[in-house]
Amino acid sequence: MKKILLVISGGIAAYKSLELIRLFKKAGDEVKCVATESALTFITSASIEYLSGNPLRTSLDDREQEMKMGHIELARWPDIILVAPATANIISSVANGLATDLAQTILMATTKKMVFAPSMNVRMWENKLFQNNVAILKSNNVEFLGPTEGEMACGEFGLGRMMEPQQIVKSLIKK
Numbered sequence: 001m002k003k004i005l006l007v008i009s010g011g012i013a014a015y016k017s018l019e020l021i022r023l024f025k026k027a028g029d030e031v032k033c034v035a036t037e038s039a040l041t042f043i044t045s046a047s048i049e050y051l052s053g054n055p056l057r058t059s060l061d062d063r064e065q066e067m068k069m070g071h072i073e074l075a076r077w078p079d080i081i082l083v084a085p086a087t088a089n090i091i092s093s094v095a096n097g098l099a100t101d102l103a104q105t106i107l108m109a110t111t112k113k114m115v116f117a118p119s120m121n122v123r124m125w126e127n128k129l130f131q132n133n134v135a136i137l138k139s140n141n142v143e144f145l146g147p148t149e150g151e152m153a154c155g156e157f158g159l160g161r162m163m164e165p166q167q168i169v170k171s172l173i174k175k
C-alpha cells in the first residue's frame with residue numbers, strides 16, 4: 001500500500017483525476033487530494049472527497065489545518081506526489097520555485113518523489129519557454145508521465161493529452 005498525494009490542477013482533463021483516485025483505491029493505496037482553485041471550476045470537491053475518503057485541501061487560508069502547519073504535514077506524508085492533470089501553470093511555477101497557493105507550496109516543501117502528468121494544448125506543450133521549464137524539472141529528478149498524442153478538446157491534434165489513468169497507475173505501481 002502506497003500513500004499518494006494527488007494534486008489536481010485546472011485543466012480540461014481534471015475529470016480524469018476522479019478515475020485516478022478510484023484506481024489507486026482499488027489497488028489498495030491511500031489517497032489524499034489537493035486541488036487548485038482553478039481545478040474546482042472543472043470538478044467538484046464532493047466527488048473528490050467521496051472517492052478518496054479523505055477531506056480535500058484547496059487553500060492555505062485554512063486556520064484549523066494551518067495552525068498545525070498542514071501544508072508541511074502534507075508535503076511529508078506521501079510516498080509519491082502525483083500532479084494530474086498538471087497544467088502549464090503549475091509546471092512552470094514549480095520549475096521557477098514559486099509557491100503562490102497551497103498546491104505549489106506543498107510541491108516546493110516536499111522531498112518526496114514528484115510525478116507530473118501534463119495536459120494541455122499542443123502549442124502550449126511545444127512552447128520553447130515552457131519546454132525550458134520541463135527541462136529544469138527533469139534535470140532535478142522530477143518524473144513526467146506523458147503527455148500522449150491524440151485529439152484534443154480544442155479540436156487540434158498532437159502531443160498534450162494527459163496519459164490515461166490506467167497507464168499512470170500501472171507505471172506508479174512499479175515504484
Ligand SMILES: Cc1cc2nc3c(=O)[nH]c(=O)nc-3n(C[C@H](O)[C@H](O)[C@H](O)COP(=O)(O)O)c2cc1C
Nearest residue numbers: 009010011012013036038039087088089090119120
Ligand atoms: C476551458 C479551459 C480549459 C483549460 N484547459 C487547460 C489545460 O488543459 N491545460 C492547461 O495547462 N491549462 C488549461 N487551462 C488554463 C488554466 O485553467 C489556467 O492556466 C489556470 O490558471 C491554471 O491554474 P492552476 O495551475 O493553478 O490549476 C484551461 C482553461 C480553460 C478556461
